[in-house]
Amino acid sequence: MSDSTYNKIKNIPLKFIRPNPCQPRKYFNPDTMDALIRSVERYGVLNPISVRQCGDNEYELISGERRFRAAYSAGLKDIPCIVLDTDGSDCAVLSLLENLQREDLSFLEIAESYKELIKRKGISSRDLSRKLGNKAYEINERINLMNLDPLVRKYIRSFRLSERQAKALLKIKDKHRQIETARYICENSLTESETIQYVSEISKTDVEPAVQINKIKDIQILRNTLSNAVSLIRNSGIDAHYNEKSHDWGDEFVIVIKNTSA
Numbered sequence: 068m069s070d071s072t073y074n075k076i077k078n079i080p081l082k083f084i085r086p087n088p089c090q091p092r093k094y095f096n097p098d099t100m101d102a103l104i105r106s107v108e109r110y111g112v113l114n115p116i117s118v119r120q121c122g123d124n125e126y127e128l129i130s131g132e133r134r135f136r137a138a139y140s141a142g143l144k145d146i147p148c149i150v151l152d153t154d155g156s157d158c159a160v161l162s163l164l165e166n167l168q169r170e171d172l173s174f175l176e177i178a179e180s181y182k183e184l185i186k187r188k189g190i191s192s193r194d195l196s197r198k199l200g201n202k203a204y205e206i207n208e209r210i211n212l213m214n215l216d217p218l219v220r221k222y223i224r225s226f227r228l229s230e231r232q233a234k235a236l237l238k239i240k241d242k243h244r245q246i247e248t249a250r251y252i253c254e255n256s257l258t259e260s261e262t263i264q265y266v267s268e269i270s271k272t273d274v275e276p277a278v279q280i281n282k283i284k285d286i287q288i289l290r291n292t293l294s295n296a297v298s299l300i301r302n303s304g305i306d307a308h309y310n311e312k313s314h315d316w317g318d319e320f321v322i323v324i325k326n327t328s329a
Contacts, residue, residue, distance in 0.1 A: 076115050078145040079126060081138060084118055087128045089183050092176060095133065100140075103133060107141040115147035126150070160184065160198050174230040175220055178209040185210070208234070216242045219249040226253040228262075235266040244269070293320055300324065 116131025128135055129151060138146045172180070184190050192210070196203040212233055215223070223233050232252065239245040248269060252262050290311065297309040306325035 076147050076149055079118065079148045079150075080145045081135070081143065083124050084126045084128055084135065084146070084148075086135075087132070089180070092132055092172060095136070100133065100137065103137040104140045107134070107137045107143065112138050112143070112146050115149050117149045117151055119151050119153050129153070160190075160195075173224065174209065174233070175212060175224060178212040181206050181210050182213050211237060216245055218246050222246075222249040222253050228252065229259055231259050232257075232262045235263050238266055238270045290320070293322065297322060 112134050114131075114134065116134050117129040118126040119129055121127050126148070135146065181192075181195065184195060185192060190198075192203045192206045195201075196206055199206075212220075212230075215233065215236060219236060222228070223236075228249075236245055236249055236252075239248055248266060251257075252265065257265060294309055297307050300307040308323045310321045310323070312319040312321070
């Protein structure tokens with residue numbers, strides 16, 4: 068194929084295009100995808116995707132995964148493409164660059180892409196840093212995020228934790244404790260600074276951190292408040308009792324007030 072064929076927009080049948088195995092985007096918002104599909108159904112694909120030719124009537128997607136999926140879902144037969152003259156390794160890097168330039172990826176997706184590029188394409192972090200314009204240590208730091216437990220990464224995505232919070236969780240080596248810590252951070256909406264402090268206390272000692280101790284103090288305050296309330300009721304001449312029981316699932320507080328009309 069001549070060079071004039073490349074870098075020109077041409078319509079290519081969708082059936083001739085295969086997905087990029089190193090596609091950096093792993094998560095697609097259903098709502099925004101539905102909106103894009105409706106747009107494609109009405110107006111078509113306005114911006115071409117980019118592909119590389121890897122055989123006769125065979126192309127591999129470089130960038131434009133959302134538009135490619137939307138065109139397929141909308142029932143289009145072909146899609147406008149720019150054919151780039153590049154090999155498989157550069158294809159993966161270009162796909163990542165395209166998404167990075169649009170600020171279209173989460174830091175976890177970027178980390179996963181870095182890891183895949185190094186693992187599947189044999190690119191070193193130093194070579195990758197030269198291609199992407201990042202520093203090698205920044206790439207390695209992000210790759211380390213993939214050492215987080217998969218459930219922890221799910222919490223990070225679902226609750227939109229920051230990259231600083233994710234990196235803080237790496238300090239906890241025990242997977243079970245890492246999961247429990249991530250759950251606590253999410254359920255209590257801890258800020259970045261609160262997360263760093265909380266994780267620091269956990270990683271330095273085997274005992275629960277101060278924030279858990281505060282919970283115990285709060286329970287003691289509740290216990291005293293209930294006891295004092297029952298005492299006031301009894302002092303007014305009403306028969307009342309306060310009982311506390313401990314169970315495997317937690318503590319039970321019971322206040323019984325006798326019906327004076329009985």
